[in-house]
Amino acid sequence: MAVEYLNITEAYFLKNKRIQKFLSLERALQLLENRKLWFSNPAKWPDPFERRFIDGKYDGGKPFTWHNRVYCMCITPKATSEASWKAYSENDFAVKLEFARQEYVDILNRVCSQPGVMDVFFGTMDYQQTRDIEKPLSKIKFSDGAKLSISSKLFKARLLLLKRKAFIYESEYRAIIVKKDTSNAAGISVDIPNILSLVQSITIGPTIGDEEYKMIKRNLISEYNFLDNQIMQSRLYKASTRPKIGK
Numbered sequence: 687m688a689v690e691y692l693n694i695t696e697a698y699f700l701k702n703k704r705i706q707k708f709l710s711l712e713r714a715l716q717l718l719e720n721r722k723l724w725f726s727n728p729a730k731w732p733d734p735f736e737r738r739f740i741d742g743k744y745d746g747g748k749p750f751t752w753h754n755r756v757y758c759m760c761i762t763p764k765a766t767s768e769a770s771w772k773a774y775s776e777n778d779f780a781v782k783l784e785f786a787r788q789e790y791v792d793i794l795n796r797v798c799s800q801p802g803v804m805d806v807f808f809g810t811m812d813y814q815q816t817r818d819i820e821k822p823l824s825k826i827k828f829s830d831g832a833k834l835s836i837s838s839k840l841f842k843a844r845l846l847l848l849k850r851k852a853f854i855y856e857s858e859y860r861a862i863i864v865k866k867d868t869s870n871a872a873g874i875s876v877d878i879p880n881i882l883s884l885v886q887s888i889t890i891g892p893t894i895g896d897e898e899y900k901m902i903k904r905n906l907i908s909e910y911n912f913l914d915n916q917i918m919q920s921r922l923y924k925a926s927t928r929p930k931i932g933k
Contacts, residue, residue, distance in 0.1 A: 687798045689791070692809030692843055693830050699808070699859070700787055704886060705761045707783045708770040711890075711902075714781035718885070718910050722875035723793065725757035725863055728846065730872050738819070739845040751842060754868040755804075758846065760811075760858040761785065768922060769855050771891050779898075780891030782920070789884045794861055797876055807843040807862040813854040839864075882911065892922040 689696070709717075717723065728740045740750050764770070765784075774780035798806050812829050819826070823836050826845075834841040843862055863874065878884050888906060890899050903917045 687803075687805070689794050689798060689806045689808050690840070690843070692807055692840065692847060693812065693828070693832065694808075694810050694859075696791065700791065702763065703787055704765075705763060705785050705787050705790060705859070706765055707761050707785060708767070708774050709781055709783070710774050710778040711781050712778055714783060714888070717783070717878075718881060718906075720875065721878045721881050723759060723878060724873055724875060725759045725861070726873040727754065727869075727871060728756060728758055729754055735816075735850065739842075739848075752864055754870055755865045756846070757863045757865070757874050759861045760856075761790070761861075762856060762858045764857050766920065766922065767855065771893075771920065771922060775891055775893050779894045782889040782891075783885050784887040784889070785884055786886050789880075793876060793878065793884070796879075797863060802866050803863060804866045805839060805843075805862075805864040807864075809844070809847050809860060809862075811849050811853075811856070811858045811860055812844070812847045813849055813851045816850050819848050819850065885912075887916045887918065888912065890917070890919045892920040894919065 691699075713724065728737060731737050731740075734741070740753060740756075742750055744750065762770070765782075770782075771780050794806055794808060797803055814829065826848075828834075828844055832840075832844065834844065843864075846862055847860055849856075849858075863876075865874070890902060894902070899919045903914075906912050906917050907914060
């Protein structure tokens with residue numbers, strides 16, 4: 687079994703070398719300490735619209751085929767995003783990890799051979815108007831014009847790439863892992879063979895104070911062997927000089 691690319695090719699994804707993952711400081715430290723990527727169970731997502739196809743009832747009142755068997759992780763090519771920094775700074779400091787794309791793909795390929803894994807998919811999010819996502823399954827159209835059988839696994843996977851156009855600023859890719867057995871778990875963890883090969887740089891969010899940033903940077907260097915120039919702070923809300931405002 688290999689990763690199935692849904693609306694892009696592996697070659698297209700690997701045209702660039704880096705990809706970004708925004709997350710809370712707590713989650714970032716867990717990833718570094720445990721050397722594991724977190725794939726969340728979409729049935730546990732707080733946004734009911736994001737759970738639309740997961741929570742839905744189908745012919746005869748049947749639940750979604752992959753309910754509590756599918757797990758997702760999103761990444762973005764956007765190196766800076768005020769909206770993303772804000773989203774992950776609500777209850778904690780935000781962090782952006784820059785991943786090597788090839789290493790990330792290699793990790794997904796390893797997942798394919800793990801016991802209990804049925805399928806692994808990868809694609810770019812398909813941002814559409816809300817009214818189009820809410821159509822009956824037979825009326826849903828994918829942005830690239832793909833014609834798929836409603837009963838096919840590719841159709842089911844593509845449903846999990848649909849997202850409201852209001853979130854197009856996220857510009858995300860989504861990795862999808864489908865397991866053979868159901869579980870009520872909040873998510874699953876995937877091993878990272880070499881943390882320094884995957885994580886190329888770490889950017890601490892713009893809302894953190896200078897002293898806290900220095901303390902976190904020292905810890906990342908001493909505990910995980912990152913280089914000084916691999917750790918930085920977002921300057922999104924910081925001006926380099928006091929601006930002179932004319933009339």
